[in-house]
Amino acid sequence: MTDKSARLRSDATVRFARNPAERPGRKSCTGWYQSIKAGDGLPYESLLERDALLLLDFDRDVAHFSVQPETFVWTEAGRQRRYTPDIRLEMADGKIIYRQVKLATRLAADPTLGGRLPAIEAECAARGGRHEMWLDTDIRRQPRLSNVRRLRAAVAVLAAENLPAIRTIITHLPFPLTLGATAAALGGQAVHTNVVLGLVAIGDLVADLDRPLDENAILMPGTGR
Incomplete structure (x- = not known):
């Protein structure tokens, strides 16, 4: 690994709670999207997430956004649970939204995110925001x-x-x-x-x-x- 590559990996570790671009898999398509609005390269772990970032760049209601912003950690029934939102939005009207990019079919199969959804919504509320699911049926709407x-x-x-x-x-x-x-x-x-x-x-x-x-x-x- 070159010194430059090492610096990029170190910077990414600081900026993101998790970096999906470092974890490519056979069934995923990871990479970096160069955002106009964020003024930075942002990692994604699927083509659907890349399309979501593209839409946010041109959404006039979104003032700023970041990806993989932080990991929520809480204890439930003696067990530690974790969740990292895909995107944190700062809206033009000052509202904060934590958004999860999801295939509609996967959400239908697991609507509570493994039973974590109530706690996730509470964690978002504690940070002054709300939680949203952003489905492929909305992201890939044409034109x-x-x-x-x-x-x-x-x-x-x-x-x-x-x-x-x-x-x-x-x-x-x-x-x-x-x-x-x-x-x-x-x-x-x-x-x-x-x-x-x-x-x-x-x-x-x-x-x-x-x-x-x-x-x-x-x-x-x-x-x-």
């Missing part, structure tokens, strides 16, 4: 998931040296405008559609992500991130 995938990819086309000029053009446009009209104002080439999507991704523009992001999508000015 939102496809939209945020496009937005995350479009960030790569934004060049820092070009942003001031682009923003100058944007500030003089008569919003609301369609995505197609906004791209045309920037030059009308295929790359300009991705530039507009990148501006949505970083919060300069706002779109309804529950509707298709086609050329007729309505855009409004945003406030940035």
Whole structure:
């Protein structure tokens, strides 16, 4: 192991109660997601968790989020029990939510999380928050998931040296405008559609992500991130 790899592992140990990216298995898909909102790489242990992190990056109701934030430990009937929430959310309205990413079929098979759910909810309440299950049926709802995938990819086309000029053009446009009209104002080439999507991704523009992001999508000015 290189010194750099050792430092990364040490940093991850400090930042996360558990690091699923270090525990790959035959039936799991672990890795790191580079979050725009968190400004950091975040570990995930399934593609469903990766999709969940992607959605949070573009959820305007979420001010900040962290993964594997802490492990709850309590004693029940003389036995030590443990639970590590997948995600801790700080909402724009100040509320705290601990969220568990789960397949609906698995929750149906074990709705009390092995009998731990009442204690888990009490632990969350003691921290000033509440506990939620976030199911695959919600996470993978379309077209939102496809939209945020496009937005995350479009960030790569934004060049820092070009942003001031682009923003100058944007500030003089008569919003609301369609995505197609906004791209045309920037030059009308295929790359300009991705530039507009990148501006949505970083919060300069706002779109309804529950509707298709086609050329007729309505855009409004945003406030940035």
